[in-house]
Structure formats: structure tokens, C-alpha cells
Amino acid sequence: MTCDHLVCANCAGRVSDGRCPVCRAHRARLQEEQQGMFAGLSPAALLALLAGLLAVVVIFRQALA
Known part of the structure; x- marks a missing residue:
């Protein structure tokens, strides 16, 4: 705000x-x-960031398996 x-x-x-x-x-x-770390990001951007992080984790787990 x-x-x-x-x-x-x-x-x-x-x-x-x-x-x-x-x-x-x-x-x-x-x-x-x-002045927080993620204060400038919208909720949609935070969800996209979380989804991207989750996708990276899944890809790495499959690559190492």
C-alpha cells in the first residue's frame, strides 16, 4: 500500500x-x-516464483535419480 x-x-x-x-x-x-525483501512483489509474482522453484527442484530430483 x-x-x-x-x-x-x-x-x-x-x-x-x-x-x-x-x-x-x-x-x-x-x-x-x-522495505522487506519481497515487499515489492505482487502475490501473483510470489506464486510464480514459488512455482518456478518447485519446478527446478523436481527437475533436479529427476536428473539425479
Whole structure:
């Protein structure tokens, strides 16, 4: 989730503008949450990555058998 479209309940401004301390605190919290390793990937991309990894494991098991 991005803070571009969020509206602050305290000042009624966009959170991305950071007009009040509440906006700035919420924007900082959202930025901290988005810094994970797979945070930029969509759920579909994560499923595709998992399916690809599973396919590689199956191929290697068959090659070694």
C-alpha cells in the first residue's frame, strides 16, 4: 500500500504531503513496512516464483535419480 491516496483524519490532507505530525508518522511507518525483501512483489509474482522453484527442484530430483 502506498500513502499517495490516503487521507489523514487529523488534517484532511494527503498523507504523502506530510502536513501534520500524524501524517509524517504514518508515512514513516508505511515506508518501514515496505522495505522487506519481497515487499515489492505482487502475490501473483510470489506464486510464480514459488512455482518456478518447485519446478527446478523436481527437475533436479529427476536428473539425479
